[in-house]
Amino acid sequence: MKSNRNYQVQQPPKMYQQVITQLVEYIESEQLSEGSKIPTERNLSELLGVSRSSIREGIRSLELLGYLDSRQGEGTFVSNPPPFLIPPQLLKQQLDHIYLQNYYEVFIMCSKQIVSLSLSQGLTNKELIEKTSVLNFTGDFWSDFPEWIEFIATGLQNPFFLSLWSNNYNVLVENDYFCTLNLKVQFNVFLDCYLERNEARLKELFHGLSKLDKLDPI
Secondary structure (H helix, E strand, O other), X not given: OOOOXXXXXXXXXXXXXXXXXXHHHHHHHOOOOOOOEOOXXXXXXXXXXXXXXXXXXXXXXXXXXXXXXXXXXXXXXXXXXXXXXXXXXXXXXOOOHHHHHHHHHHHHHHHHHHHHHHHOOOOOHHHHHHHHOOOOOOOOHHHHHHHHHHHHHOOOOOHHHHHHHHHHXXXXXXXXXXXXXXXXXXXXXXHHHHHOOOHHHHHHHHHHHHOOOOOOOO
């Protein structure tokens, strides 16, 4: 996986995506806290200048994400969802450093679990070497490391690890988080320990990565 991919076409956001963004921006600009009631569909339609059907679709999407909570006969209220269930790419929110650090911790946790699950498959050292020999590494840690993790994750039985890992990775890339980390360890150290099945050393290396923003670089 490379962070400098060049996609040919960027599709404009669909109407319901625009409405979701508008609704979230309204809630934030009005400083509506958890439990606050939002205006009716009709009022929001007039306020935001979009159809009631689009407002309804946007509200439904935010309900599924846990951002809003509709109560029959009472109205719709602001909720408090798990943070990574609301895609920042969709809401166009600027994430602060503390928020991104939380994404980074989940990213490292998933990376560590993916590597552990890969080693638990019982492949020999020779098989591990053959399996990873198809990868072309650049020497840049934050290019090589994600490509390696993504590659071995595709061979696991549980696709949810890769999905969760990818979501967090993409958020970090889009916010240039990796550029803020002071990293000295070389990627080949990780790869050699993986190929040698040195799980104790890998545990130390991942612990070092998880503390990059808090301690001296590893």
